[in-house]
Amino acid sequence: MFSRINVATVRVVTLSIIAAAALSACGSQQQSAPTASAAAASPAAPATTAxxxxxxxxxxxxxxxxxxxxxxxxxxxxxxxxxxxxxxxxxxxxxxxxxxxxxxxxxxxxxxxxxxxxxxxxxxxxxxxxxxxxxxxxxxxxxxxxxxxxxxxxxxxxxxxxxxxxxxxxxxxxxxxxxxxxxxxxxxxxxx
Structure with a gap:
């Protein structure tokens, strides 16, 4: 039973690490490549700032x-x-x-x-x-x-x-x- 808990715990921790890495990768891709809607909104930003x-x-x-x-x-x-x-x-x-x-x-x-x-x-x-x-x-x-x-x-x-x-x-x-x-x-x- 002890070995089953360790294997299950290792699987949960591994899946959590993979999920966190995937979310981090998605976040960094969005920051480096703005979407078309964000680019379209950029011209309006100076008017709001003014x-x-x-x-x-x-x-x-x-x-x-x-x-x-x-x-x-x-x-x-x-x-x-x-x-x-x-x-x-x-x-x-x-x-x-x-x-x-x-x-x-x-x-x-x-x-x-x-x-x-x-x-x-x-x-x-x-x-x-x-x-x-x-x-x-x-x-x-x-x-x-x-x-x-x-x-x-x-x-x-x-x-x-x-x-x-x-x-x-x-x-x-x-x-x-x-x-x-x-x-x-x-x-x-x-x-x-």
Missing amino acids: TTSAASALTITDPWVKTAKKGMSAAFGTLVNNSDADVVVLSGTTPLSPRVELHEVVESKGKMVMQPKKGGFVIPAHGSHALKPGGDHIMLMDIVKEVQPGAEVSFTLTLKDGDTFTFTALGKDFAGAKEDYQPGMDMGGDNG
């Missing part, structure tokens, strides 16, 4: 969001584009607010006023775009909860190519810039 490269080339430095108890708040930081092409941010979202707008601050009748930024934020190739109080910023209307110092707030920006870029901003106390709201805009609450 689409994701806009978002992967975008970073943000020192992202922060103004503390607020209710009403409005705003997010700031510096968007940096490490690609060879301009990146355009068209819109943004955050769980903190049902309505997010990209704003600019311009002079109107001797006052600095906020208004939606037509065409979004353009971050030049190998350049940056500052989001700062008294300038371009991401405006949050009707925030759903208080923003306290140190709070982490997530944002998703939608780019012109349809890709998205996400980041987290920290709550920070700030007294506010001295701009007014563009007449006719519904922006009740604290200044941004």
Whole structure:
């Protein structure tokens, strides 16, 4: 009986080794000789890479969001584009607010006023775009909860190519810039 177990065990081990070798050989053949469908898919790969490269080339430095108890708040930081092409941010979202707008601050009748930024934020190739109080910023209307110092707030920006870029901003106390709201805009609450 002992010799039967050894013979059976040797057969199982031998078959396992042969099967493993066969699978390894198949895997190495597929790697060295791509299939026709993989070769046909290759031309599409650069388009996919180009689409994701806009978002992967975008970073943000020192992202922060103004503390607020209710009403409005705003997010700031510096968007940096490490690609060879301009990146355009068209819109943004955050769980903190049902309505997010990209704003600019311009002079109107001797006052600095906020208004939606037509065409979004353009971050030049190998350049940056500052989001700062008294300038371009991401405006949050009707925030759903208080923003306290140190709070982490997530944002998703939608780019012109349809890709998205996400980041987290920290709550920070700030007294506010001295701009007014563009007449006719519904922006009740604290200044941004």
